[in-house]
Amino acid sequence: MLSPPRRPRPLSTEAPARAAERRVYRSLTSTMDEAARLVREGERGPLWLLALEQTSARGRQGRPWAMPPGNFAATLIDAPEGGPMEKAQRSFVASLALRDALAEVAPQAHLSLKWPNDVLLSEGKVAGILLENFGPALAIGIGVNLAAAPGQGDLPEGAVRPVSLLQETGVAVSPEAFLDRLAPAYARWDARLVAEGFPSIRDAWLAAAARLGQEIRARTPKGETRGRFDGIDARGSLMLTTPAGPVTLPAADVYF
């Protein structure tokens, strides 16, 4: 007879001041899987799930996400007010929070933001964000190459190379210590979104955007669009000026 599936047990549960509750796990398939399970059980957050190892992590567009030991992997479960647009805006909140947390631990780092939700360090990808909507709650998955960058393998031409914080700056920080910075940074930017609305978040994001005003390429299942990166609209969609006129893309992969 099959035994019932074992529930992952957190190593610790605590609620530090100024931040949401957090649970730390030694190993999970993916913090997104654990988030989905907890949401099914009624969890609505805000709750951070931090895994020291993931055996089956995923990235955007169903791609696998490699997680060398020492890297950061967490998911924030939250149930913000509003509809799909307000939820999608949290990817910009998370990008800004990640930028701030990285800047706090490595003040000398050259950081920028790549649409839709990557954080670049010295122009390489140091962190990625994956948003998944689990009905009543949102899961914001965040992976940061703190200790090591995954192998470059078969990167598409124009894709940014993966880099790690340690390799680029010499700064060593544990996943737990990084969450100590990230959780309050997220709470600050989220409060700003609620208080001031998306234009304030958009302005802050654009001020840190990589390649603004320059030519980029955006790939969707329908093909590639080349154009000048003019910003993001009120929904967070990518705005390009192409030889054929303005184009707005709600989702795409961007190449430089």
Ligand SMILES: O=C(O)CCCC[C@@H]1SC[C@@H]2NC(=O)N[C@@H]21
């Ligand atoms: O493709 C991307 O850039 C997004 C990567 C997101 C990876 C993180 S690691 C924590 C969370 N758990 C997952 O399985 N994926 C996200």
